[in-house]
Every structure is written in structure tokens, then in C-alpha cells.
Amino acid sequence: MRIAAPLLVIGLFVAPAAWSANRACVIEGTISVAGSSTAVKDCMEFSSDVTAEQLKSSCDAVAQASAGFGGKPGKVTLMRQCPRPASGACKGLMGRPLDAYYYGLSADAIQQKRQACETSTAVIKGGTWSDGK
Template sequence: MRNGMLAASLFLAVVATACSQADGPATSPADAAAPAEPATTGSAHAEAVAAPAVATDAATRACMIAGEFEILGQRVRSRDCLQAGADIPEQAHRELCESLAQTSAQMGGKAGEVTYLDTCPSPSQGSCKGLFGQSSLHAFYYERSHDDLASLPASCQAGGGTWLD
């Protein structure tokens, strides 16, 4: 049980991506997906032009949370996007985005920058569908190091989701 709580706490910290943002807020989905530094995954699809990650209707919302934070002595730079379906009330989605951005501030760092979008951009390095056990909550990950990206599938699963490459 304790390991599960630790995994969930680390997952929230990773999703929060918050101590500081080096590049300033993204102004469009394409800007949000464009890494300031080359991704270290070696994936050719990271260079593709950004497009919506999931077909959506007008009620779907997304938020990009961007920044850097330190956890267990490691600096993590990330840009993560949380997309909610029509069944998640808009206010609840915004509160979740703001709460995730504040996680590192609660640990003594700076809050992450939140940018609201219609949809999360594509391509991403990976994603977690069904986040927190909510079938229409989908998290997309960008700008993660190879080592950090490798830890996300287990965090996704611990948070009730299904990892997709």
C-alpha cells in the first residue's frame, strides 16, 4: 500500500511539471508541442508537424502544463497535456489542471505554466488513457528525457490508466 501511495504521489509530481518554465507559455498547440531542446528518445516522429492528438467535439478541453521540477535529485523538464472529454465538467477540468500545476509549488518550487487548448497536440512521446480511472481523461507527454519517459508507463498504470506509445 505504501509503495502504491508513493507511486501515486510521484505520478502527480511528474504530471505537475512545475518548478519553473524556461520558455514562457505556449501560444498555440503547435508551439506547445515544439520542444525547446531536442527530445532524447531518438524517435523520428517527434519531428513531425503538430496536429490534434485525438479527434474531439466542442465539449472536449485540454490544458498544457509546462515547466521544470526536481524530484529525487533529478531535474525533470516536461510539457504535459491533460485532455478531458465531454463527460468531465469544464470547471472540474480547469480545477484539475490548476491543481496539477500547483503540486510542485506545494513542495517548495514554482507552479507550472498552464495553457488551455482545444485539444492536445500530436505527436507526443507517449500518453496515458483513462488517467485516475476516468475513461475520458487522457494525458500526453512531451519533452521528457529517455529515463523519465521510461518510468511513465508504470506511473500511468498506478494511476488507473493504460499507457499508449
């Protein structure tokens, strides 16, 4: 029992750190546009520390966005990092410490994502495209 108590105390401090180690989320769902449904699997990965609440809030907001396109809210899975390889990735999405990974895209869709990633406006800084590895 003497050994168990200190281990329990250590566990109480270490466990929250392990739980907060998630910096990414996969969002899977279907988007309907002009009567055509498309399966979507994307992942957001923060390149800096983020609280569990911030991660969940950000991921849930993106998942809910698919409902605005006529689909159901996407399914969110939290994880340490986005799965690799991906079809492609936008590093520093919108000038933020956030990388977006895209999966199962056609060649045309990859080019569209790349163009959107790299485009800068007066308000939003473009990101850097990566092959998703």
C-alpha cells in the same frame, strides 16, 4: 440593423459553446527534486465533456502541485485537445475519463511513466499506455 440583431443573438448563444469546447490543458513548469531541476511539459485531456470551471480547477490543481516539489506553479494553457505527437500518453489515467500526454521525455522517463500508467492497485485502476500520436 435588422440582420445584425439576430446575428448578435446567435453569437451570444454560440460563443459560450465554443469557449467551453476546451477539454485539455498544457501544464509547463520546473520541478526541483534533491537539488536538481527538471523542465516538465504535460497535458491533460478529458475524454468526456467537462465544464470550463472543472477544467480550470483540475488544471490549476496540477499546476500548483509543482510548487510542492520546490518549483513554481506551472503555466496553464487551455485548449481543445493536447498537442500530438507526444513522447507518450496514458489513456484512462487512474480509471477516469482523462488522458495524460507527456512531452520531451528520455527513454527511461517514458518507461517510468508507462509503468506508473499501467499499474493498478486495490483503489486505482491503471490506464492504457499509448505512443502519444
